[in-house]
Amino acid sequence: xxxxxxxxxxxxxxxxxxxxxxxxxxxWNDGAATQAILSFVAAVxxxxxxxxxxxxxxxxxxxNDGTLWVEQPIPVQLTFALDRMxxxxxxxxxxxxxxxxxxxxxxxxxxxAASGDHGLAELVMATHTGMTTEQFEKIVTDWLSxxxxxxxxxxxxxxxxxxxxxxxxxxxANGFKTFIVSGxxxxxxxxxxxxxxxxxxxxxxxxxxxxxxxxxxxxxxxFRLPELNFNDDKAGKPVGINQHIGRRPIAAFGNSDGxxxxxxxxxxAGGRRFGLIVHHTDAEREYAYDRNASSGxxxxxxxxxxxxxxxxxxxxxxxxxIFAFE
Amino acid sequence: xxxxxxxxxxxxxxxxxxxxxxxxxxxWNDGAATQAILSFVAAVxxxxxxxxxxxxxxxxxxxNDGTLWVEQPIPVQLTFALDRMxxxxxxxxxxxxxxxxxxxxxxxxxxxAASGDHGLAELVMATHTGMTTEQFEKIVTDWLSxxxxxxxxxxxxxxxxxxxxxxxxxxxANGFKTFIVSGxxxxxxxxxxxxxxxxxxxxxxxxxxxxxxxxxxxxxxxFRLPELNFNDDKAGKPVGINQHIGRRPIAAFGNSDGxxxxxxxxxxAGGRRFGLIVHHTDAEREYAYDRNASSGxxxxxxxxxxxxxxxxxxxxxxxxxIFAFE
Numbered sequence: 001x002x003x004x005x006x007x008x009x010x011x012x013x014x015x016x017x018x019x020x021x022x023x024x025x026x027x028w029n030d031g032a033a034t035q036a037i038l039s040f041v042a043a044v045x046x047x048x049x050x051x052x053x054x055x056x057x058x059x060x061x062x063x064n065d066g067t068l069w070v071e072q073p074i075p076v077q078l079t080f081a082l083d084r085m086x087x088x089x090x091x092x093x094x095x096x097x098x099x100x101x102x103x104x105x106x107x108x109x110x111x112x113a114a115s116g117d118h119g120l121a122e123l124v125m126a127t128h129t130g131m132t133t134e135q136f137e138k139i140v141t142d143w144l145s146x147x148x149x150x151x152x153x154x155x156x157x158x159x160x161x162x163x164x165x166x167x168x169x170x171x172x173a174n175g176f177k178t179f180i181v182s183g184x185x186x187x188x189x190x191x192x193x194x195x196x197x198x199x200x201x202x203x204x205x206x207x208x209x210x211x212x213x214x215x216x217x218x219x220x221x222x223f224r225l226p227e228l229n230f231n232d233d234k235a236g237k238p239v240g241i242n243q244h245i246g247r248r249p250i251a252a253f254g255n256s257d258g259x260x261x262x263x264x265x266x267x268x269a270g271g272r273r274f275g276l277i278v279h280h281t282d283a284e285r286e287y288a289y290d291r292n293a294s295s296g297x298x299x300x301x302x303x304x305x306x307x308x309x310x311x312x313x314x315x316x317x318x319x320x321x322i323f324a325f326e
Numbered sequence: 327x328x329x330x331x332x333x334x335x336x337x338x339x340x341x342x343x344x345x346x347x348x349x350x351x352x353x354w355n356d357g358a359a360t361q362a363i364l365s366f367v368a369a370v371x372x373x374x375x376x377x378x379x380x381x382x383x384x385x386x387x388x389x390n391d392g393t394l395w396v397e398q399p400i401p402v403q404l405t406f407a408l409d410r411m412x413x414x415x416x417x418x419x420x421x422x423x424x425x426x427x428x429x430x431x432x433x434x435x436x437x438x439a440a441s442g443d444h445g446l447a448e449l450v451m452a453t454h455t456g457m458t459t460e461q462f463e464k465i466v467t468d469w470l471s472x473x474x475x476x477x478x479x480x481x482x483x484x485x486x487x488x489x490x491x492x493x494x495x496x497x498x499a500n501g502f503k504t505f506i507v508s509g510x511x512x513x514x515x516x517x518x519x520x521x522x523x524x525x526x527x528x529x530x531x532x533x534x535x536x537x538x539x540x541x542x543x544x545x546x547x548x549f550r551l552p553e554l555n556f557n558d559d560k561a562g563k564p565v566g567i568n569q570h571i572g573r574r575p576i577a578a579f580g581n582s583d584g585x586x587x588x589x590x591x592x593x594x595a596g597g598r599r600f601g602l603i604v605h606h607t608d609a610e611r612e613y614a615y616d617r618n619a620s621s622g623x624x625x626x627x628x629x630x631x632x633x634x635x636x637x638x639x640x641x642x643x644x645x646x647x648i649f650a651f652e
Contacts, residue, residue, distance in 0.1 A: 204572060246527030
């Protein structure tokens, strides 16, 4: 039986490959969004196509929270900050009496939210700075290996959207260079983006705090300071893209008003361009939110999608499955 | 005669290819520096080598001024700033009476130098900001196409060091990703580094000014503001490297004290690493300068080279030729 069995295996494998080649986006339903993606890629990569764009210029930028992985009920990095604060609390008895730390420690999210951007910044500085870049990388990696999402009871990196991972792979197979452009922390993402999305550290752009070069015990380190360096959100995204990449993307993918300026910068430049918004419409399999969301609000960018002919993904109808583990 | 002539051509071409394969660094003399480079690359790329490093981690960073192209008698970007100031002077009659502009317009380099970093910053802000990123790129490209170096009467981009271009090509052929990490302006380099060095814009790191995203006449632009964003020199180089690349290089190449911290950050991290300093020792073919140079001073880094076992290139003896046009 062995030869026949091997033969069957070989055939199955060959069939799987043929299927994959025929359908590069197997987790996408065959709707308008899928067709728009395929049509754009064919137009800019086809030799002799009037819209042909050389590989070096095929830059595609992806938001992270809500575009590549889950951002509800609160962004993953905020959960990380809260967990880390609890771990650090014994060394900071004053946090029991000081806001926003008191609210954060007590799980009082309403008071924490009321502390606004300033309170959030205090929380981030207290938990994300005061160590070397190497130490911070280890802290993030250790946390991700142990932390579990409350709803799916899985590591957060399992909550990456399978259709978007397929899209990243498909674009790279067509000569695109894929970048992440996130409002989240650049050093919070870099330890795992290559493994999860196939995006190496040098293609990750995000918000950052200042670092300082120091010699410690005869070895050079970069020490993380409690001072904002760059806020890579909204109008900051085109600035960050230009700073890191030095070219204008030809395709951009987002899900919220924080991505509006990146989509404008990418698509309103003449030539064939592609903008896409992931619209969270699936409360059953993931979450449903848009104009009234406290994090990941999609309001102005949803209106702009119509006038700019950006593709809007209806998560419920356009995606066959959301996660690889389904 | 044609077939025989073609045959001879073919043979010559085949011979040239064989030679190139046998000697990847044809403009380098066979000395200790060349051997150190070849030995390092063999050690980190050889399958089964105890010092093997996977391709994704083969990051090499190069300073630009004085390492990849000529920086004497004054850095190219300073010549650009002075030329641009002269072109802008009719719109700024007040410059005739205000320092450092008066000195710059009169070619009084002594007074200009005495104005220090503050004066230089004023000069840069006046000439490098107040336009969109697209406009600035065009200004740089136009200037480079017309400007000629006073000594060789050639475009500045012809003054790239041929041995270093061969080194960039050689490293990339061995799976390295090559980055420029310069104290010079990031947007001053990006328009031409791909053509001259084979380094694309997204692999160029440099000093920068702040930009702001704006909609102008319905089109998105990034406007260049007269405010420093980042000084990518000395202790700033490891910071810039971490910000852009997010990995520690395994090889770094510089020529001055401005590169000391980059060399420390790269080589003092354990594992097989490589540091190299280009020592300008050839007044006849290029320039000779080190500890007392006003720009491109090499003093502390030259001392550090000994204790850290960095390779020091003696330009006069290690390089067969300096420029491609020789």
